[in-house]
Each structure stands twice: as C-alpha cells, then as structure tokens.
Amino acid sequence: MPLFMDVHHIAGGVSFDDVTEAHKADLKAQGHHDVHYLRYWVDEAAGTIFCLVDAPDAEAANAVHRTAHGLVADEIHPVQEGA
Structure with a gap:
C-alpha cells in the first residue's frame, strides 16, 4: 500500500x-x-504536525482524520521510505 506524509498547520x-x-x-x-x-x-511552537500513513490513497488518509477529530491535513504528499 502507498505511503503518505500528511502535514497539519495549527495557528x-x-x-x-x-x-x-x-x-x-x-x-x-x-x-x-x-x-x-x-x-x-x-x-509544538510552529504548530506543525507530520503524520506517516499507509493508505490506499490520500483521501482515505484524510477521511480517518475527518472521522476521528475533524482536523484534516493541509497537505498530503506521497512518499517512499528509505534507509
């Protein structure tokens, strides 16, 4: 399944x-x-949160946030893991 990094900016x-x-x-x-x-x-100081997620697509990843607490990501990037 693809990996995504989502980013939240909390003022x-x-x-x-x-x-x-x-x-x-x-x-x-x-x-x-x-x-x-x-x-x-x-x-904490910048109000930035990064979440690494294994999901079928970016919308599925955001749907979890929407369902769980309503704080959807401001950005979602497909990523590949390296060592």
Whole structure:
C-alpha cells in the first residue's frame, strides 16, 4: 500500500499531548478506511504536525482524520521510505 506524509498547520502552536490524543482517535477510526497510521512528529511552537500513513490513497488518509477529530491535513504528499 502507498505511503503518505500528511502535514497539519495549527495557528498559535499545538501541544504534543493534544496531538497524542488525536492520534489515539485516528488509531480507533483507521480500520474503517483501510488505513494504518504509522508515526507522527510534532513541532509544538510552529504548530506543525507530520503524520506517516499507509493508505490506499490520500483521501482515505484524510477521511480517518475527518472521522476521528475533524482536523484534516493541509497537505498530503506521497512518499517512499528509505534507509
């Protein structure tokens, strides 16, 4: 399945704890969309969140966010993993 990196920009910053809770909600919702959220990274001060997701397409990845908490990605990029 393809990999995607989605990017969220939250004005005013974001807390790591809030992102952790949103990620937990994603994990609960992902099975309904044939999606697997793998990892996430947070820049609290900049309000930027990066999510690595295994999904059939970008819309399926965003559908999980929409269902779980409503915070859809501002950008979604197809990526390839390297070592």
